[in-house]
Amino acid sequence: MSESSILILLGSALSIGFIHTVIGPDHYVPFIVISRARSWSATRTIVVTIMCGVGHVLSSILIGTIGIAAGSALGKLVAIESVRGDIASYALIFFGIIYGLWGIWRGRKGHGHKHLHGGRHLDASNARSITFWTLFIIFVLGPCEPLIPLLMFPAVSHSWYALTLVASVFGITTILTMTGMVYAGVKGVTAIKTDFIEKYVHAIAGGIIAFSGMAIRIFGI
16 A cells, blocks of 8 residues: 555544544443542543453454454444444343442432442452443443444555554544543533432433443444
């Protein structure tokens, strides 16, 4: 591929990665509301966001690269990403509903944790672990649909150098945009404090996560 063609592809990867992330609430809303509900520090939230973002991007790069190496057509790879997208959106909705129902139960009970098998600290630790791994798995399942067509252009020219550059720019842009949106959101919602929100913060977080998953299903974003 010519240098000008590679530069055009890199510019497309950067702009598409940014727009794809900004218009997709699933890329940042779950982290913002979970951070607020779990009282995560900004640093912890950013670390979790980056880890999930890396899993999100690498899974699509891996599938795209294997598919291209195996000679799969663009339509087949897009179809695979579409199925992954359906699974991820439904998983987000399901997680949000379950988390929200638990939040309602917790709010009505008016206490924080069950004191079982070591008490409050152990329960909180387990809850944080479950929350992280649930988010991580959902994001690994979640596709980066616009990445596949971008990868096909350098693949047709058999330029693995260009393909690596395109994937890297798209991935870094996506993760940095996710991080920026999450950081801004965390700083914003931290300032919102009322008795009702404090009591039902987990229920509200679950509802918002479920609605973000539904938005993906309804609007196809």
